[in-house]
Amino acid sequence: MRVDVRAYKEQGHLTVSGLFSDAEVARFRQHYMRMRHSGSYPGDFSGARAEDSKDPLKKYPRLIHMHRWDQLSLDWLLDARLAAVFRQLLGREPLAVQTMLYFKPAGARGQALHQDQYYLRVQPGTCIAAWMALDDCDEENGCLQVVPGSHKLPLLCPVDADTSQSFTDVTVPLAADMQPEPVLMRAGDVFFFNGQLIHGSFPNRSESRFRRALIGHYIDGAADQVASYYHPALRFDGSQVALDVSEAGGKCGVWVDTDGSQVLEMAGELA
């Protein structure tokens, strides 16, 4: 299957429709619902302000790094179809570092706009995500939102997020002419996006619909450093790669008004 590499490079994202079948998606849904209902796992995270007992994410916290202890998750993370898309988009296979499962039940908060590289701190290069919809997603159930082309920006300095809308507590400010756009997807579609792309999601406003997603995070195949939380990195054959831990800190961008327009100045320091 050929994918539109030019669109990916221009926009910083690309949807590959129907990459996984209905039967596979049904199996993933059943597998992760069973996993969620049968206990708690390292890294379960229901978010900032999670003390609110009515928060739906209390019952459905995000799962993380399941590939470290769940074979189905590892098999998906290293699936040959994902590798084939990556080879086209990047010219080589990346290294796999993370899985996550977002359940996002009805009424759940979203995740404020952010850049993944803020967390992964890949050097050199950046990260890339494969975000697979396990339910059809649209604005009602809190689909992904992205700012097309924003992958060309450096890391922006984070500010506090509104935790009534987001289960994470940091976000990035947008310039006045930047607007997030919804990413409408069918279950089984996979959305690939660059680690600098500004993205996130709004709350699930539906009465009863889940918006489940299986997410893989990968890093540039030539990278030699990533933040410690993401070790070990894996090749697509499952073997581990020894990388260094990237340093915290570095410069980040802030929007500054200059003669009526906003420009980005690298005036801030990352924590």
Ligand SMILES: O=C(O)CCC(=O)C(=O)O
């Ligand atoms: O699924 C969402 O709502 C946000 C996911 C996300 O931000 C990510 O995978 O980095």
